[in-house]
Amino acid sequence: AQTVTQSQPEMSVQEAETVTLSCTYDTSESDYYLFWYKQPPSRQMILVIRQEAYKQQNATENRFSVNFQKAAKSFSLKISDSQLGDAAMYFCAYRTDPRYTGNQFYFGTGTSLTVIP
Amino acid sequence: KAGVTQTPRYLIKTRGQQVTLSCSPISGHRSVSWYQQTPGQGLQFLFEYFSETQRNKGNFPGRFSGRQFSNSRSEMNVSTLELGDSALYLCASSSSGTPTDTQYFGPGTRLTVL
Numbered sequence: 098a099q100t101v102t103q104s105q106p107e108m109s110v111q112e113a114e115t116v117t118l119s120c121t122y123d124t125s126e127s128d129y130y131l132f133w134y135k136q137p138p139s140r141q142m143i144l145v146i147r148q149e150a151y152k153q154q155n156a157t158e159n160r161f162s163v164n165f166q167k168a169a170k171s172f173s174l175k176i177s178d179s180q181l182g183d184a185a186m187y188f189c190a191y192r193t194d195p196r197y198t199g200n201q202f203y204f205g206t207g208t209s210l211t212v213i214p
Numbered sequence: 215k216a217g218v219t220q221t222p223r224y225l226i227k228t229r230g231q232q233v234t235l236s237c238s239p240i241s242g243h244r245s246v247s248w249y250q251q252t253p254g255q256g257l258q259f260l261f262e263y264f265s266e267t268q269r270n271k272g273n274f275p276g277r278f279s280g281r282q283f284s285n286s287r288s289e290m291n292v293s294t295l296e297l298g299d300s301a302l303y304l305c306a307s308s309s310s311g312t313p314t315d316t317q318y319f320g321p322g323t324r325l326t327v328l
Contacts, residue, residue, distance in 0.1 A: 142304065142319035188257065203271045204257035
């Protein structure tokens with residue numbers, strides 16, 4: 098079974114600085130999808146960034162970028178120029194190929210990010 | 215476009231009772247997934263419905279069931295509630311479950327079992 102591990106329960110960063118959140122996963126599949134979701138205190142989960150495993154290029158969305166190391170099964174999230182609004186719980190998620198197993202996601206336990214003014 | 219809505223937002227039940235939660239996906243979305251979120255277990259996948267059919271199911275007992283209607287709205291039912299069922303139940307919708315689909319989450323229903 099697929100597992101997703103986030104080894105940092107809590108992280109903090111100074112406003113305007115850069116922080117990296119770690120995520121590793123275990124799978125025997127070759128095609129899959131990786132995501133970072135953000136869950137602010139209001140509880141609505143929001144997609145931050147997505148990476149398809151078949152793409153070698155790391156995904157980037159404005160201040161958010163990933164470091165995807167397929168062989169190492171590592172998928173870290175880098176937040177640049179951190180802002181107060183980035184404070185939230187961040188979840189790493191693995192998605193199986195929906196062509197074979199539907200829309201099943203596996204989530205890590207989350208990293209709580211605090212942004213210090 | 216309206217987002218994913220879930221009703222009710224908060225619910226208090228007692229052990230042994232039954233509960234039904236509702237999820238209305240974004241208009242046009244045909245896939246609805248349900249998750250249970252607890253402090254100890256994190257987010258766990260319950261099941262996914264697509265075009266009124268359950269397409270995938272997580273590792274939960276049969277007390278947890280769901281269905282999807284022709285308008286894509288989905289309900290989740292938990293029978294014979296246990297204290298451990300206290301959790302935030304999240305619903306997420308996506309267009310059609312294709313590889314590039316994005317899941318959009320609702321605000322959740324907070325269930326407390328006393």
